[in-house]
């Protein structure tokens with residue numbers, strides 16, 4: 208009998224179990240909310256927003272230091288570029304997005320907004336949209 | 339406790355999304371590789387305990403290149419490194435082929451005042467292939483349409499309707515049969531006032547090269563979205579099922595027209611709705627120009643999707659079939675084959691080649707659309 212080792216083993220097991228429980232709780236809550244919008248500048252994420260936690264609409268401006276400005280509006284469950292000073296306004300015309308299939312892209316500002324594909328059923332198990 | 343930390347580390351990766359904290363950049367490129375968050379069910383416990391991500395874990399790269407936004411996703415061993423290599427390749431290719439970048443090979447050719455200039459072997463071969471395809475497609479595709487496109491503002495986004503005399507003055511230089519390739523010294527000659535632009539096939543070519551690199555790196559499953567109208571796949575999905583790609587509803591930017599299932603290959607779409615403007619006259623003017631007239635190609639089609647083995651072919655063909663219109667497109671397909679198509683006409687009806695019909699199911703507004711299957 209080696210009680211010390213046994214205690215240590217139990218402690219590790221307990222810690223692992225605790226970690227698993229925390230992990231499970233976090234993952235469940237993460238999946239439950241599950242609508243994360245990521246804002247990328249030149250492919251690099253600059254902001255993550257949990258759209259399902261948004262209760263009141265708000266907006267913020269993203270600038271790139273080269274004169275491009277995009278006013279991003281966040282509302283419960285959805286996100287859009289409300290105003291931009293790019294010449295083509297493709298980002299504004301895309302309108303609100305609420306699923307992970309189609310990103311909002313502003314080519315001149317090298318800005319993209321994309322929802323993490325969480326609930327596959329929402330988008331009928333699609334891998335991409337072409338158009 | 340080691341296990342505990344490993345587990346926490348794995349969970350941090352899974353939960354981070356792309357991070358509420360400071361962004362991390364991959365040195366040397368403007369891309370970021372992000373471990374996608376995943377359902378608990380798809381993460382085997384053993385993998386968690388080893389502190390490793392399971393083989394089906396996707397890796398994503400997003401980048402701006404070739405005047406478009408690309409999203410590359412790959413699965414399994416070697417995926418992360420392969421994506422890194424591919425994004426470097428795409429950035430380099432962009433620098434070689436850009437029409438506007440003063441350091442590009444194409445820029446040098448276009449500003450060579452009619453003198454032959456040497457280009458890299460890779461660019462030479464691409465020009466050769468592009469011109470061969472263009473020749474095969476006769477008047478429906480021309481690699482020297484760029485000055486006309488610029489007159490409309492489609493190259494900058496500052497749209498305008500050029501005068502008819504302006505277009506008539508540019509049209510004589512839209513003729514890629516005048517580009518001279520010299521195999522002996524590897525030079526290319528662009529006539530003065532003409533400008534070569536490989537945009538019609540560049541993304542497709544990039545897709546094929548990316549797919550090749552992925553396969554050489556041992557990646558067996560990847561979905562390469564080279565700017566929303568060119569998709570190139572490697573293998574099938576990690577679970578062995580086919581990819582499911584939806585075609586956008588050309589009349590409703592938030593809607594879908596149908597779903598195509600595919601294994602390894604290419605899918606390319608061209609539509610007037612991708613880039614257009616409404617003129618002061620109330621008319622819609624889109625970016626797909628008819629090389630014969632210099633005006634937007636309006637020949638009854640609003641969306642053309644091509645399924646083919648290579649995205650080089652699909653990229654060029656989707657534009658060309660759009661310019662041709664229904665009857666000529668079908669005639670071309672019957673004479674040449676080698677691809678499948680899904681055409682949406684401006685009255686909302688669908689025309690599919692037999693092979694495409696087997697893989698297509700209409701959805702949304704197109705669920706009850708008139709569908710005509712065309713036999714070879």
Ligand SMILES: [Zn+2]
Nearest residue numbers: 291293298313
């Ligand atoms: Zn924009």
